[in-house]
Amino acid sequence: MDVEDIELQLFVRAMQLRHGYDFSEYAPASLKRRVQQLVRTHDAGSISELNSRLLHEEGFVTRVIEGLSVPVSEMFRDPPVFRTLRDKVFPVLASYPEINIWQAGCAHGQEVYSLAILLEEAGLYERSRIYATDFNDAALAVAADGIYATREARDWSRNYIEAGGSHSLSDYYSARYDFIKLDKRLRRNVTFFNHNLVTDEVFCEAHLILCRNVLIYFSNTLQDRTLGLFRDSLVRGGFLCLGTRENIDFSPAAAGFADVDHALRIYQVGGAGARPLVR
Amino acid sequence: MTTRQAIVIGCSAGGLTALQCLLPGLDPRLGVPVVVCCHTGSADVTILVNLLGRHASLPVVEAAERAPADPGVIHIAPSGYHLMVEPNLHFSLSVDEKVAYSRPSIDVLFETAADAWHDGLIAVLLTGANSDGAQGLVAVRHAGGYAIVQDPLTAEADVMPLAGLEAAGADACLPLDAIAARLNELCLP
Ligand SMILES: C[S@@+](CC[C@H](N)C(=O)[O-])C[C@H]1O[C@@H](n2cnc3c(N)ncnc32)[C@H](O)[C@@H]1O
Numbered sequence: 001m002d003v004e005d006i007e008l009q010l011f012v013r014a015m016q017l018r019h020g021y022d023f024s025e026y027a028p029a030s031l032k033r034r035v036q037q038l039v040r041t042h043d044a045g046s047i048s049e050l051n052s053r054l055l056h057e058e059g060f061v062t063r064v065i066e067g068l069s070v071p072v073s074e075m076f077r078d079p080p081v082f083r084t085l086r087d088k089v090f091p092v093l094a095s096y097p098e099i100n101i102w103q104a105g106c107a108h109g110q111e112v113y114s115l116a117i118l119l120e121e122a123g124l125y126e127r128s129r130i131y132a133t134d135f136n137d138a139a140l141a142v143a144a145d146g147i148y149a150t151r152e153a154r155d156w157s158r159n160y161i162e163a164g165g166s167h168s169l170s171d172y173y174s175a176r177y178d179f180i181k182l183d184k185r186l187r188r189n190v191t192f193f194n195h196n197l198v199t200d201e202v203f204c205e206a207h208l209i210l211c212r213n214v215l216i217y218f219s220n221t222l223q224d225r226t227l228g229l230f231r232d233s234l235v236r237g238g239f240l241c242l243g244t245r246e247n248i249d250f251s252p253a254a255a256g257f258a259d260v261d262h263a264l265r266i267y268q269v270g271g272a273g274a275r276p277l278v279r
Numbered sequence: 280m281t282t283r284q285a286i287v288i289g290c291s292a293g294g295l296t297a298l299q300c301l302l303p304g305l306d307p308r309l310g311v312p313v314v315v316c317c318h319t320g321s322a323d324v325t326i327l328v329n330l331l332g333r334h335a336s337l338p339v340v341e342a343a344e345r346a347p348a349d350p351g352v353i354h355i356a357p358s359g360y361h362l363m364v365e366p367n368l369h370f371s372l373s374v375d376e377k378v379a380y381s382r383p384s385i386d387v388l389f390e391t392a393a394d395a396w397h398d399g400l401i402a403v404l405l406t407g408a409n410s411d412g413a414q415g416l417v418a419v420r421h422a423g424g425y426a427i428v429q430d431p432l433t434a435e436a437d438v439m440p441l442a443g444l445e446a447a448g449a450d451a452c453l454p455l456d457a458i459a460a461r462l463n464e465l466c467l468p
Contacts (some may be wrong), residue, residue, distance in 0.1 A: 029363040029391040068373050170327045216360075216372045216448060225322055245357050247344040 007047035025222035069136035071107035079162035105214030106132040109143025133195035146182035213243035226254040291387030291407030293435025304459025312348040328366025363391040379411035389415025395433030398423030416447035
């Protein structure tokens with residue numbers, strides 16, 4: 001066995017035994033790349049050196065979580081997804097007196113604000129509560145600030161229009177120097193908090209769960225377990241939205257979800273049309 | 280001699296034309312998966328998949344998350360994600376930061392494929408206007424894989440093959456129209 005692969009296994013054990021983080025069911029290829037990246041950012045000679053710091057250095061685990069988390073996101077990424085949420089899912093949500101939305105793996109919050117804007121424009125924001133969770137506290141802090149580099153935000157206005165936005169994205173932020181700051185009114189019904197999809201439980205009855213490009217980092221087993229967690233969190237007829245290239249065909253728990261729009265990975269729990277299981 | 284188990288191909292500027300020349304030359308009995316990372320700059324790789332499928336001798340599909348790297352099939356990396364090969368020889372995707380200004384990145388595909396197939400891997404670096412793939416080629420050769428670089432003189436853009444040669448060298452540096460034949464030779468029993 002390759003020495004680095006042994007070191008990686010020890011890293012996973014150290015995270016688990018010392019800090020209670022379980023990465024054993026993350027897909028190995030990208031986990032290895034992230035850990036190698038950590039070795040470089042912390043000027044460590046090897047993964048073993050990281051392991052030693054993980055065991056002995058107070059607070060180092062936080063830096064490691066920040067390095068393993070991939071808080072890369074955009075506003076209105078894949079505009080047709082947001083347009084379809086607005087056109088097909090919102091009309092159903094509108095029938096509930098209170099709407100609970102869980103955005104799992106919210107990263108720097110770009111999708112939280114995207115959703116908030118669309119809810120606002122659909123007249124549903126007042127009765128909505130958005131639970132935005134991630135296991136990276138630093139990312140949650142950025143998300144709560146809602147400040148982004150102008151350079152990053154260049155494509156977002158066009159995405160917003162393509163997603164069916166009815167104003168101009170600039171109505172929702174103030175621009176300063178190299179940054180834009182989103183209107184803080186957009187988060188008056190948003191709660192940001194730490195939740196680890198691997199170890200934490202169901203915490204609300206959700207009508208819509210948005211979890212895009214998070215499960216792609218998980219093994220089939222962990223993907224299946226997390227889909228089970230989502231199924232248990234959703235009300236009957238509740239919706240789940242995943243990333244547009246995610247594949248749930250190998251998950252037994254996916255049998256509980258019916259396609260609303262297959263290409264855009266929007267599903268509905270329960271009801272008719274449970275998915276056939278492809279093996 | 281090592282048995283060759285998989286082929287990975289990377290290209291960028293000029294890549295479509297190069298792939299249209301290379302892929303039809305592959306022997307339909309080629310019993311290994313072929314995985315292609317081509318920077319297209321477009322949001323949807325379906326167009327590329329359809330264009331290449333028209334003339335290729337093997338089926339061309341978009342590489343699907345979690346699906347196995349099936350032999351005898353040409354898998355194309357989707358746009359906007361890094362395509363990786365897991366140790367169990369299934370595909371995975373990530374939206375990690377761009378590598379060498381690219382996502383999908385050839386380096387990411389080559390490095391993870393080298394980890395998965397070791398010396399059973401053949402990597403082909405074609406035309407391109409940036410140096411993505413050079414580090415990947417280093418990993419492939421380090422793992423004992425076989426590296427083919429398109430002769431820069433025959434490349435529409437020579438930056439990529441030159442960077443590959445400089446960083447890793449190659450087991451073969453071939454004009455574009457000779458690459459398919461070499462792949463067939465290496466893979467067919
Ligand atoms: C690539 S981002 C997805 C951002 C956004 N949903 C999108 O698609 O643009 C992945 C996020 O998942 C989070 N994540 C990874 N593993 C997690 C876990 N076990 N529990 C909660 N969040 C996790 C990471 O911290 C990161 O912020």
